[in-house]
Amino acid sequence: MTRFEHLSERFLTALRAGGGGVAGACHACVRVLPVQRAAIVIDEHHAGVQPWFTSDEVAAGVEAVQATVGEGPAVDAVATGLPVPVTDLAGLGGRWPGFADALAGTRASGAMIAMPLRLGAIRFGALDLYREAPGRLDGPTLSAGLHIADLITAQLIRARTPLGDAAAPVIDDALWLEQPLASRAIHQAAGMVVAQSNSTVPDAYARLRAYAFGHGMSLAEVAAAVVARRIRFEAG
Structure with missing residues (x-):
């Protein structure tokens, strides 16, 4: 062997x-x-x-x-x-x-x-x-x-x-193939950002990442807050 x-x-x-x-x-x-x-x-x-x-x-x-x-x-x-x-x-x-x-x-x-x-x-x-x-x-x-x-x-x-x-x-x-819950939440949050801000899908992920970086949070933490409707992204 x-x-x-x-x-x-x-x-x-x-x-x-x-x-x-x-x-x-x-x-x-x-x-x-x-x-x-x-x-x-x-x-x-x-x-x-x-x-x-x-x-x-x-x-x-x-x-x-x-x-x-x-x-x-x-x-x-x-x-x-x-x-x-x-x-x-x-x-x-x-x-x-x-x-x-x-x-x-x-x-x-x-x-x-x-x-x-x-x-x-x-x-x-x-x-x-x-x-x-x-x-x-x-x-x-x-x-x-x-x-x-x-x-x-x-x-x-x-x-x-x-x-x-x-x-x-x-x-x-x-x-x-079992995607972690945190990862699923990120994709769900991105979809909510698209609906809230009328942004493109790539822009939605970029906005989530920018918010996390600017507020000293992880991307998963921001996504969880968006899904729970504690954070909302407006158009513009």
């Missing part, structure tokens, strides 16, 4: 033990890779990258910032189809100014790398892996992370193509 075959076996075993789906995949990454936390974000039409699951509150804070400001490692990984490393979340410099400013208010520290979830030109999202200590991932860990990202991509493809290879591992496909 090759190293990657052994890694695949360990990952799929941990995935099943974690209940399958995106949540199980995040937990499996932490179990089989030398990382302390993980997150999976999905690139959603108009809304951009949105967190579908994070392994802990620290990762959740980072992913909420990326989703709100619309920039960061995962955003670039989806755009380029290449891994995007961050050696120190506490010292980002000027690459992503909005992301860096908003991240300063969280407990994020250490290193991070965003692995694209892609098949050819199709980009599904990104797998974000975190280490508590700053620094670059070593070569073996990087290659292992890329392999895990490919396994996750295969599961996403399988879930969206029920008539795929019958010999593939049997994992509950529905769990891979």
Whole structure:
């Protein structure tokens, strides 16, 4: 058995033990890779990258910032189809100014790398892996992370193509397609903004993101407030 075959076996075993789906995949990454936390974000039409699951509150804070400001490692990984490393979340410099400013208010520290979830030109999202200590991932860990990202991509493809290879591992496909409530609320809120302000769909998402950034809120928090009719967007 090759190293990657052994890694695949360990990952799929941990995935099943974690209940399958995106949540199980995040937990499996932490179990089989030398990382302390993980997150999976999905690139959603108009809304951009949105967190579908994070392994802990620290990762959740980072992913909420990326989703709100619309920039960061995962955003670039989806755009380029290449891994995007961050050696120190506490010292980002000027690459992503909005992301860096908003991240300063969280407990994020250490290193991070965003692995694209892609098949050819199709980009599904990104797998974000975190280490508590700053620094670059070593070569073996990087290659292992890329392999895990490919396994996750295969599961996403399988879930969206029920008539795929019958010999593939049997994992509950529905769990891979279960959109988080926060993500659903964002799309519902955008629809309400379109109706309230007579704006286009892309403009509605942009207005939600701008409001969140300007008021120190996450995109999910603003969406929840719009759905609950605590925030309203007028025309103009």
